Amino acid sequence: MQSRLKMLTDGKPFLLLLSSVFLALRICHGGKILIVPLEGSHWVNMDIMIKALHSRGHSVDVVRTNESWYIKDDSPHYKTITLPVTEAFNHDFVNPVLKKIIDIERGKSSVMIFASLQVEMFSAMFNVHRIMSKMATIMFEDNNLMNDLRERKYDLVLTDPAWGAGIMLAHALKLPLVYNVRWITSGEGHLAIAPSPLSYIPMTGSGLSDKMSLIQRVKNLIFYVIWQAQDRFLIDPQYQAVCDQFFGPEVRYSDLLRGADLWLMRVDFVFEFPRPTMPNVVYIGGFQCKPSEPLPEHLEEFVQSSGEHGVIIMSLGTFVNELPADITDTIAAAFARLPQKVIWRHKGKRPATLGNNTLIVDWMPQNDLLGHPKVNLFVAHGGTNGVQEAIYHGVPVVGLPLFFDQYDNLLRLEERGAAKLLTINTVDKDNNFLEAIQEVLTEPSYRMNMQRLSRLHRDQPITPLDHALFWIEFVMRHKGAAHLRTESYRLPWYSYHSVDVMLFLLTVALLILSLFVGLVWSCFRWCLKRKIKSD
Incomplete structure (x- = not known):
């Protein structure tokens, strides 16, 4: 022994x-991965992907600016490559835009609201992509930086294609390109690569579902034209100018955008309306979700004090620090009339009508709270991350969308009977907010429908995060995924829609018809001449 x-x-x-x-x-x-992320909530889920890649032995470098909002310079999971810029997409850019949008949405005329919102969104989009184009120019003009990036011999570029710097960088370095995507510079990602019939695929901002009447389909077409015009006249030309300067006019930015090897799509069909897709689109909706962990002691104590009534949590996401004072007072007064306890992420002035049942916090462990058995309702702005976490944990939602895709995200939940949707200009009218909360809390179908969505979402052979990691490593192992990539994006529109084929066939048919008519006419004239001679 x-x-x-x-x-x-x-x-x-x-x-x-x-x-x-x-x-x-x-x-x-392990591989070497270069990441060009987006700021705000997009960075939050990209950071989760980075940590997972690092845990599997991969080396990760992240491109950021010296004005970066969320991306920290020091991390055990990645190293940063910092670009010096004078202007960046951060809170100084976002806050004035949000304030204008809220003011516009609280206007009286629906026609004027729509027109003003389009103008404001056009302006904001133009300026965002102007900033990103300038960042790309700074990057490509720095020969030392570009040579250094080439010498590092990365295996692929992983980028968020909601802006175009990472797309062009992958082309400059001749590397495989993977997207962590739902949005691209021209709008919703599917529209760029997959067939998208407007008869049942609603456009972002239209507020429509996949079941449309004739008038709604007209509205959907109008929104499609608006998105196309925004891309063609405001966004694409800015990135194309960078391509022209550094790659030559024969390189089209639109081709680079649609030519990615792999699209890791941050939705699934529990959430998204069914639609055509492509082999190189991999669905990873909810990849950032995970089982809840124990709450901090002070929050757990507050949650347990709710007794049988339970808890409501409210958060309006990464970008929104505060709403107008009259709206926050209305919300606080509604919460004060409820028997439930409320945890509210709010950074603005303390509402005058705040009740004793409401705890205001600067930050909350949202995923852990949603997974707590005493949390009965989530008041949310409709960002993709929050919506997917609510689905994962089976918590029904009262939605207060503010801009971009948030209304459409909440509409998808409402269509499935798991959410109640309000607009910012109706929150403070006729007790709408209070009644919406009471309806979702007292009507069992909301929770039942959301829990059904949760069961559907969780019923997968592997987790969405593991699915994403497999495909990223697949691209690294095989130096790309060209066999999954359709070549349709290289076709001109008339070839894609077979207009040239139809014109060719129509021309052939007309020639045959002309020959037939000519032959008949010749026979008729010949017979007529013989008849005249015989007479």
């Missing part, structure tokens, strides 16, 4: 050495 123990004890250094060798081999065989 003693000899055996001695052998096991003596073997410990060997086991430690073997483990060290294994870990070293794992790191050596």
Whole structure:
């Protein structure tokens, strides 16, 4: 027995050495990934992907600016490449835009609201992509930086294509390109690569579902034209100018955008309306979701104090720090009339009507709260991350959308009977907010429908995050995924829609018809001449 123990004890250094060798081999065989992310909530879920990639032995570099809003310079999971800029997409850019949008949406005339919102969104989009184009120009003009990036021999570029710097960088470095995507510079990602019949695929901002009447289909077409005009006249030309300067006019930015090897799409069909798709689109909706962890002690104590009534949580996401004072007073007064306890992420002035049942916090562990059994309702703005976490944990939603895709996200939940949707200009009218909360809390169908969505979402052979990691590593192993990529994006519109084929066939048919008519006419004239001669 003693000899055996001695052998096991003596073997410990060997086991430690073997483990060290294994870990070293794992790191050596890990890939090198260059990431060009977006700021705000987009960075939050990109950071989750980065941590997962790092845990699998991959080396990750992240491109950021010196004015970065969310992306920190120091991290154990990645190294940063910092670009010096004078203007960036951060809170100084976002806050004035949000204030204008809220003021516009609270106007009286629906026609004027629509027109003003389009003008404001056009202006905001133009300026965002102007900033990004300038960032790309700074990057490409820095020869030392570009040479350094080439020498690092990355395996792929992973980018958020809601702006175009990462797309063009992948082309400059001749690297495989993977998207962490739902939105691209021209709008919703599917529209760029997959057939998208407007008869049942609603456009972002239209407020429509996949079941449309004739008038609604007309409205959907109008929104499609608006998105196309925005891309063609305001967005694409800015990135094309960068391509012209550094790659030559023969390189089309639109081709680079649609030519990615893999599209990791941050939705699934529990949430999204069914639609055509492509082989290189991999659905990873809810990849950032995970089982809840214990709450901090002060929050757990507050939650437990709710008794049988339970808890409501409210958050309006990354971008929104505060709403107008009269709206926050209305919300606070509505909460004060409820028997439930409320945890509200709010950074603005403390509402005058705040009740004793409401706890205001600067930050909340949203995923952990949604997974707590005492949380009965989520008041949310409709961002993709929050909506997917609500689905994952089966918590019904009262939605207060503010801009971009938030209304459409909440509409998808409402269509499935799992949410109640309000607009910002109706919150403070006729107790709408209070009645919406009471309806969702007291009508069991909301919770039942959301829990059904949760069961559907969770019923997968592997987690969405593991699915994403597999496909990223697949692209690294095979130096791209060209066999999954359709070449349709290289076709001109008239070839894509077979207009040239139809014109060719029509021309052939007309020629045959002309020959037939000519032959009949010749026969008729010949017969007529013979008849005249015989007479």
